[in-house]
Amino acid sequence: MICACLCFWTLSFFLPRQKTSKKDLALLVFCALFGVVLNQGAFIFGLSSTLTLDASVIVSATPIFVIVSAFFVLGEPITVKKAVGVAVGASGAVWLVAGAGNASNSGGASLIEDAIVLSSGLLHSICFVMAKPITQRYFS
Numbered sequence: 001m002i003c004a005c006l007c008f009w010t011l012s013f014f015l016p017r018q019k020t021s022k023k024d025l026a027l028l029v030f031c032a033l034f035g036v037v038l039n040q041g042a043f044i045f046g047l048s049s050t051l052t053l054d055a056s057v058i059v060s061a062t063p064i065f066v067i068v069s070a071f072f073v074l075g076e077p078i079t080v081k082k083a084v085g086v087a088v089g090a091s092g093a094v095w096l097v098a099g100a101g102n103a104s105n106s107g108g109a110s111l112i113e114d115a116i117v118l119s120s121g122l123l124h125s126i127c128f129v130m131a132k133p134i135t136q137r138y139f140s
Contacts, residue, residue, distance in 0.1 A: 018138055020138070024137070024138075027130060027131075028134065030130060031130050031131045031134075034123045034124075034127040034130070035123070035124060035126075035128075035131070038123045039123040039127065042116050042117070042119050042120035042123060043055075043120035045113075045116055046113045046114070046116030046117035046119075047117060049110070050113035050114050050116075054114050054117070055114075055117045056093065056096075057093065057094070058114060058121060059117065059120070059121055060090055060093030060094070061090070061118075061121055062124055062125055063085075063086045063089055063090070064086055064090070065121055065122055065125035066124075066125040066128050066129065067086060068125075069126060069128075069129045070128075070129050073129050073130075074129060074132060
């Protein structure tokens with residue numbers, strides 16, 4: 001993380017300066033909270049006590065959450081191209097998981113831990129959807 005910070009800091013010297021509004025800074029803090037802190041915390045906590053196989057199937061649903069969230073929050077259309085992309089990705093995840101056979105970890109699977117892993121994907125999708133307007137405004 002320190003290396004990435006140094007790389008981005010160094011890169012900032014070669015890019016034009018942009019003024020960031022307080023509203024956008026608040027949204028960035030919101031995205032950091034949902035996209036890193038809560039997402040990763042829920043994922044690690046849920047993964048520590050559920051089956052790896054269950055977690056991998058649940059996490060592969062995150063792109064579906066992103067598309068649906070973007071549809072309802074941003075009004076983005078669900079196009080055939082997006083639907084096919086998600087279907088191909090999900091089928092690839094299912095194919096990989098199906099080939100795993102008896103893959104499991106030492107923890108016992110429970111519905112609560114699976115729900116925590118599911119919430120991790122939902123939190124990550126919220127971060128993606130909320131960050132889109134900022135990325136379009138500053139990085140286009």
